[in-house]
Amino acid sequence: MKGLKDHLNSRYFEAANQMTSKKARRRIVAYVESYDDIYFWRTVLSRFEDDKRYFEVMLPSHRKLERGKKSVLMTFVEGKTGEDMIACVDADYDYLLQGATMQSRKVVESPYVFHTYAYAIENLQCYAPSLHDVCVAVTLNDHRIFDFVDYLKQYSEAVFPLFVWSVWAYRTGQHNKFSLSDLSRVIDPGGFNVFDPQPSLDHLRQKVNRKVKQLQAEYPDNKEQYLALKAAVKELGVTPQTTYLYIQGHSLFDNVVVPILNKVCNRLRMERQDEIARTARHHTQRTNEMSCYEHSLQDIRQMLKKNNGYTFSPQFRQVQSDIEHYLTTARTSPGT
Numbered sequence: 001m002k003g004l005k006d007h008l009n010s011r012y013f014e015a016a017n018q019m020t021s022k023k024a025r026r027r028i029v030a031y032v033e034s035y036d037d038i039y040f041w042r043t044v045l046s047r048f049e050d051d052k053r054y055f056e057v058m059l060p061s062h063r064k065l066e067r068g069k070k071s072v073l074m075t076f077v078e079g080k081t082g083e084d085m086i087a088c089v090d091a092d093y094d095y096l097l098q099g100a101t102m103q104s105r106k107v108v109e110s111p112y113v114f115h116t117y118a119y120a121i122e123n124l125q126c127y128a129p130s131l132h133d134v135c136v137a138v139t140l141n142d143h144r145i146f147d148f149v150d151y152l153k154q155y156s157e158a159v160f161p162l163f164v165w166s167v168w169a170y171r172t173g174q175h176n177k178f179s180l181s182d183l184s185r186v187i188d189p190g191g192f193n194v195f196d197p198q199p200s201l202d203h204l205r206q207k208v209n210r211k212v213k214q215l216q217a218e219y220p221d222n223k224e225q226y227l228a229l230k231a232a233v234k235e236l237g238v239t240p241q242t243t244y245l246y247i248q249g250h251s252l253f254d255n256v257v258v259p260i261l262n263k264v265c266n267r268l269r270m271e272r273q274d275e276i277a278r279t280a281r282h283h284t285q286r287t288n289e290m291s292c293y294e295h296s297l298q299d300i301r302q303m304l305k306k307n308n309g310y311t312f313s314p315q316f317r318q319v320q321s322d323i324e325h326y327l328t329t330a331r332t333s334p335g336t
Contacts, residue, residue: 026053029085031060031072036305040121041088043308044114044319048327057088073106073113083330087113090120093170093180096233096246100171111329114322117237117315120249124316126257128152128244130309134261137307138298141268146194146260151201155256156243158205159187163243164230165215168222171229178215184251186211194263237314245315253304261300269297 032041038057045055060072072087089107095115097104107115118124131148135141162183169178186207192200216222238246244256272293280286310316 025051027084028053028055030055030057030088031085032057032088033059033069033072033090035059037088037090037121039306040124043311044088044316044323047320048323053327069103073103083112085112086326089113089115090249091115091117092119093167096167096236096238097171098232098236111326114319114326117318118245118249118313119247119252122249122253123245123247124310124313125304125307126152126244126252127307127310127313129312130307131257131261133309134300134303134307135265135268137303138261138265138300139268139272140293140296141272143268143271145267146197146264148260151197151260152244153241154201155189155204157240158201158208159247160240160243161212162186162208162215163238163247164226164233165212167233168226168229177218180248180251184248184255187247188251188255192259192263194260194267237318245313258301258304261304265300 030041030045032038041057042055045057049055069089069092072089087110091107094101094104094107095117099105099108107113116124128149128151132144132146166178166180166183169175187204189200189204244252273290276289276293277286280289
């Protein structure tokens with residue numbers, strides 16, 4: 001047990017760095033929540049590596065298969081933080097709670113804990129301006145048949161009023177009355193038509209409005225508190241047009257974006273296949289070209305997980321700004 005504690009202690013890494021040659025690069029360990037998070041945080045940290053320092057991104061323990069946010073943050077109790085060990089986690093609601101819970105305080109106040117600002121990595125993978133590029137990667141067809149930016153803008157505007165109620169529920173300890181799962185069920189857009197998404201959005205607005213009215217009836221004295229919280233979350237960077245980045249990540253990924261991508265990519269595949277069938281000079285050429293194209297197609301979920309178009313998002317830039325500030329206030333080489 002003592003060995004594990006030593007392993008997790010930042011002083012272990014500080015001592016290791018001090019024992020290396022003055023010319024050696026400083027090693028900074030970055031603990032993350034899961035295997036899927038390693039690639040994301042590598043994209044964050046790579047630009048800060050140089051001849052003086054490098055990062056090693058890993059799970060909290062090699063000895064036990066420990067994963068998850070709590071496992072990462074448990075290493076950051078008093079005496080175990082330091083300049084040679086950082087935690088990199090999803091923001092979840094902890095960012096929006098702004099210290100209302102113990103875990104939220106760790107996330108927003110510790111100089112050695114960094115978070116995504118968006119709810120989770122999945123939200124950033126679904127960054128609207130990048131989704132057309134995902135379709136191109138999947139189908140090798142660059143025809144823009146769907147406006148992802150406009151759809152997710154309208155989607156966000158539709159769910160924003162209920163989203164504020166959800167944050168209120170978690171800030172005030174009422175989440176057993178209105179949980180994240182409850183929110184996800186209401187804001188699931190359901191059926192969707194690529195060429196006419198408006199009915200789906202209209203239905204979503206109706207569902208949201210019904211739930212908002214229900215909550216208003218249950219908490220009739222909450223108007224001023226609701227309006228104050230609405231202003232507060234906007235100050236934190238949440239806008240009615242970008243709410244999709246702050247709802248539960250796997251819900252956005254699985255219930256909103258992947259179903260849209262499936263339908264859009266199916267149409268783009270059919271377009272390309274029709275083009276091949278129409279322009280082929282003979283049966284053999286058609287068969288060969290179709291086979292070549294189909295072998296080049298990619299899996300939608302895998303392409304979305306590898307999507308790094310989020311690097312242009314304000315949230316990603318804020319994460320990098322936080323890392324830069326940490327590095328400018330920390331030691332820049334071993335033994336200094």
